[in-house]
Amino acid sequence: MQSKKCFIKIVYTLFLGIYSIGALEIGIRANPDFLFHKVITEKEPEGIVKTAPGFTLNADVNFFNFLSVGPQFNLYWISKNTTNTGYDAQLIDAGIALSGFYIPLSRLHLRAGLAGGGYTYATKFLNTETQKEEPTNYYKFWYKAFAEVGFRLSPLITLIGGVSFNSHIMESDVIRQFTPTGNRFGAHLSVQFTFNTEKTDGITVNLAQDEPIFPLFARMYKENSFGTLTILNGESAEIRNVTISFRAGDYTASEMLCGKADLIKRNQSLQIPFYADFSEAVLNFSEEGQILGEVVVTYELLGTKKTSVESVIVPSYNRNAIRWTDANALAAFISPNSAEILEMSKYFVGIARDELRSGLNRNQQFAMYLFEGTRLSGVNSVPSAETPYMMYHTDSEKIDAIQHPFQTLAFKTGDYDDVGLLYAALLESVGISTALIPLAEDFIVLFDLGISETQAGALFSSLDSLLALGDTMWIPISSAYFKEGFINSWSKGVNAVNMALYNEENFELILTNDAWSVYPPSGLSEGKQVSDKPDALIIKKEVEKELLRYISAEFGPKIAELEDRIRTEGESVSSYNSLGLLYVRAGLYDQAIAVYTKSAKLKSPAAMVNLGNIAVLQKDFKTAKTWFSNALSIESENASAKAGLERVLVELAE
Numbered sequence: 001m002q003s004k005k006c007f008i009k010i011v012y013t014l015f016l017g018i019y020s021i022g023a024l025e026i027g028i029r030a031n032p033d034f035l036f037h038k039v040i041t042e043k044e045p046e047g048i049v050k051t052a053p054g055f056t057l058n059a060d061v062n063f064f065n066f067l068s069v070g071p072q073f074n075l076y077w078i079s080k081n082t083t084n085t086g087y088d089a090q091l092i093d094a095g096i097a098l099s100g101f102y103i104p105l106s107r108l109h110l111r112a113g114l115a116g117g118g119y120t121y122a123t124k125f126l127n128t129e130t131q132k133e134e135p136t137n138y139y140k141f142w143y144k145a146f147a148e149v150g151f152r153l154s155p156l157i158t159l160i161g162g163v164s165f166n167s168h169i170m171e172s173d174v175i176r177q178f179t180p181t182g183n184r185f186g187a188h189l190s191v192q193f194t195f196n197t198e199k200t201d202g203i204t205v206n207l208a209q210d211e212p213i214f215p216l217f218a219r220m221y222k223e224n225s226f227g228t229l230t231i232l233n234g235e236s237a238e239i240r241n242v243t244i245s246f247r248a249g250d251y252t253a254s255e256m257l258c259g260k261a262d263l264i265k266r267n268q269s270l271q272i273p274f275y276a277d278f279s280e281a282v283l284n285f286s287e288e289g290q291i292l293g294e295v296v297v298t299y300e301l302l303g304t305k306k307t308s309v310e311s312v313i314v315p316s317y318n319r320n321a322i323r324w325t326d327a328n329a330l331a332a333f334i335s336p337n338s339a340e341i342l343e344m345s346k347y348f349v350g351i352a353r354d355e356l357r358s359g360l361n362r363n364q365q366f367a368m369y370l371f372e373g374t375r376l377s378g379v380n381s382v383p384s385a386e387t388p389y390m391m392y393h394t395d396s397e398k399i400d401a402i403q404h405p406f407q408t409l410a411f412k413t414g415d416y417d418d419v420g421l422l423y424a425a426l427l428e429s430v431g432i433s434t435a436l437i438p439l440a441e442d443f444i445v446l447f448d449l450g451i452s453e454t455q456a457g458a459l460f461s462s463l464d465s466l467l468a469l470g471d472t473m474w475i476p477i478s479s480a481y482f483k484e485g486f487i488n489s490w491s492k493g494v495n496a497v498n499m500a501l502y503n504e505e506n507f508e509l510i511l512t513n514d515a516w517s518v519y520p521p522s523g524l525s526e527g528k529q530v531s532d533k534p535d536a537l538i539i540k541k542e543v544e545k546e547l548l549r550y551i552s553a554e555f556g557p558k559i560a561e562l563e564d565r566i567r568t569e570g571e572s573v574s575s576y577n578s579l580g581l582l583y584v585r586a587g588l589y590d591q592a593i594a595v596y597t598k599s600a601k602l603k604s605p606a607a608m609v610n611l612g613n614i615a616v617l618q619k620d621f622k623t624a625k626t627w628f629s630n631a632l633s634i635e636s637e638n639a640s641a642k643a644g645l646e647r648v649l650v651e652l653a654e
Contacts, residue, residue: 027060027068027158031190035076035091035166052076056188058097065236065267072097072115078123087133089123091168093142103266106237106302109150109158116143119168142168150192154304155236158192202234203308205295207274212315215285216322216332218278219520222256225273227314231297233264239299239306246276248293248314253279255296264299276314283319283524290315319524320401324393327438327508331515333402333421336429338525340406344533345429348373351536355543357587358617361459363432363449364475365547370426371477371486372542376534378412381419381482389415393438404524416443420479428512435469436510442496443479448472459585461554465494469511485542487549551586558582573604580610589614605631609640616644621651 035052054076060068074093095117102110121138148162164186209227217224229246233239242261246252259272282291291314298307322329335341352369356362383389384401392400403411403418405425414422420443424434427447437444449456449472456463456473466473476493477486484492500507562579569575576599583592593614599607608631615624625648631641 025062027192027194029190029192033188087124093119107152111148160190204232205310206230207312212317215282215319221276227274232269238265242299245296325396328515332519334425335521339527345426359585384415416479420445434512445477446474555586605635624648
C-alpha cells in the first residue's frame with residue numbers, strides 16, 4: 001500500500017511541475033516503444049527474447065541550451081503469450097528524465113541521459129484457495145539510460161530514433177516471471193514537437209547610444225546613425241535572411257530598416273548602425289524623456305520564417321537642446337513654414353506691399369517691415385541667465401537650450417541666437433535667403449538682397465555696408481541691438497563683422513539653405529493664432545522713420561552735392577536728371593517730379609519718360625500718356641517712350 005501511495009505522489013508531482021513552468025522551451029513527444037525481454041519456458045529454459053509493444057510520452061524542458069529535464073511516462077502491454085503466468089499484464093512507468101543535448105549541425109540533434117521513477121505491474125493471478133482469478137498490482141522503482149539521434153525538419157518538428165537500457169527493481173515472484181533479471185533493452189522512433197510557453201525566441205537585442213537623441217534633429221536620424229544595435233542569435237541553429245528594423249508607435253513615422261544579414265551563426269552576434277524615422281511627436285518632449293521602441297527582427301530558422309520583437313528604450317533630450325559641435329545645426333531651428341511664422345510674415349508683408357518704393361531694393365524693404373513688425377510685437381533680445389549665449393555657444397561640450405521661433409514669439413524675449421533665429425525664419429518664410437554668423441558677443445543674421453555687386457553699386461552709394469556672398473550682396477543685422485531698430489542693427493552688424501575680420505576671429509558662416517541639407521527645419525509649431533500683432537499704421541510709421549534715416553544717410557550727401565552744383569553752375573538737363581534719379585531711388589517721388597518737370601521744360605525726352613514712369617507707379621495713366629506722347633513728339637524713335645505708351649494705352653482701354 002505504501003508503494004502505491006508513493007507512485008501516485010510521483011505522478012502528481014510531475015504533472016504539477018509541468019503546469020507551473022514559465023516561459024521556457026518545451027519539447028513534447030508521444031511515440032510507440034518496444035521492450036525486448038527474455039521469457040523462460042520449459043522448452044527454452046535459458047530464456048527466449050520476446051517483444052512487448054508500448055507507448056511513451058515525454059515532456060522535455062530545455063535549460064541553458066544543453067540541458068533538459070522533464071516527466072516521462074511509459075506504458076507496455078505484455079501478452080499472456082510472453083509471460084510465464086498465463087495472464088496479460090501492463091507495465092506502467094512514471095518518472096523524470098535528465099539529459100544533455102548537443103546540436104553539432106543545424107539539423108542534427110544528439111541527446112543522452114538518465115530517467116527513473118516508479119512503476120506499477122498490473123496482472124492477474126490464480127487464487128489457489130478460491131480457484132478464482134484475481135487482479136493484483138505491484139509498485140516498485142525503475143531506471144533507464146538512453147541515447148537518441150534526431151533530425152530537425154523545422155524548429156518545431158524533430159524526427160528522433162533512440163535506444164535504451166531499462167531496469168525494473170523486482171521483489172515479487174510474479175514479476176520475475178515476466179523476466180528473470182528485470183533488465184531489458186528498448187528501441188523507439190518518435191516525432192518531437194517543440195514550442196515556447198510564452199512564444200519567446202532566441203533572439204536578443206541590445207542598444208548602445210553615446211548620448212540621448214536630440215528631438216531637433218529627428219529627421220536626421222533617418223540617414224545618420226545615432227547608436228549601435230547588437231543582435232545575438234540564441235536560436236538552436238544559424239538564422240538566415242535576417243532583417244532588422246525599428247519602430248516606436250506614434251514617435252516614428254514608419255518602421256525604419258536598420259540593416260540586413262544573409263547569415264548569423266548560432267551563438268554569434270551582429271552589430272549594425274541604429275537608424276530611426278522619427279515623427280514630429282518627439283518634438284513634444286519639453287523635458288528629457290524616454291522613447292519606448294521595438295526592434296523587429298525577421299529571419300528564417302531551418303526554413304521556417306520567424307519574427308522577434310524586442311523592446312528597447314531610446315533616451316531623448318528636450319526639444320530645445322543643442323550642442324554647438326556643429327553650428328550648422330542652428331538651421332534646424334529656422335522653421336519658415338510653422339503656422340505662427342507664416343501668420344506673422346504674411347501680416348507684415350501684406351502691410352509692406354502697398355508701401356514699397358520702386359527705387360529701393362525689395363528684399364531690403366520687406367526685411368525692414370519684418371524687423372520692425374517683430375520689434376513692435378514686443379520681441380527683444382535679452383541674454384539668458386541659465387544658458388548665456390556668450391558662454392554656451394563657444395563650448396561644444398555643453399548642452400545649450402535654444403528657443404524655437406514660435407516660442408520666442410510667445411515669450412517676447414530670448415537670447416541673441418533666439419531672436420536671430422526668429423528673424424531668419426520670418427525672412428525665409430517670404431523667400432528671402434538668410435545666413436548666420438555666431439560671433440563671440442553677437443549673433444548676426446544676414447539676408448540676401450538678390451542683386452549682384454554691379455547692381456548694388458547703382459542702388460547704394462557705398463558697398464561698405466554690404467557683404468558679398470557668392471554672386472549676390474547681403475545685409476548683416478545684429479541681434480544684440482535688435483531693440484534699437486533696423487538701421488542701427490544693420491550698422492552694428494556691419495561693425496561686428498568688420499571687427500571680427502580685423503581681429504581674425506575664428507567664426508563660422510552658415511548658409512541656411514546649405515545647412516538644411518544636413519539639418520532640415522524641425523517645423524515645430526503649436527498651431528496657435530498670434531493674437532497680439534501690432535497695428536498696421538504703427539508699423540508703417542516706424543518703417544517710414546527708419547527709411548527716412550536710411551535715405552538721409554544714403555542719399556543725403558549726393559543730393560546736397562547736386563543741389564549745390566545747380567546753384568553754382570546753373571540749370572542743366574544732366575544735373576536735373578541725375579538729381580531726379582536720386583530722388584526716385586530714395587522713393588521721394590514728389591521731389592523727383594519737381595526736378596524732372598524742370599528738366600522737361602528744357603526739352604529733355606529722358607525727363608518726360610521718367611515722369612511718365614512715375615505716373616504709372618502712381619496709377620495716373622492719363623498723365624503718363626501725356627508725358628510719353630510729349631517725349632515721342634521730340635524724339636519719335638524713343639524706345640522707352642514707345643513701350644511706356646503702349647502699356648498705358650492698354651491700361652486705359654481696360
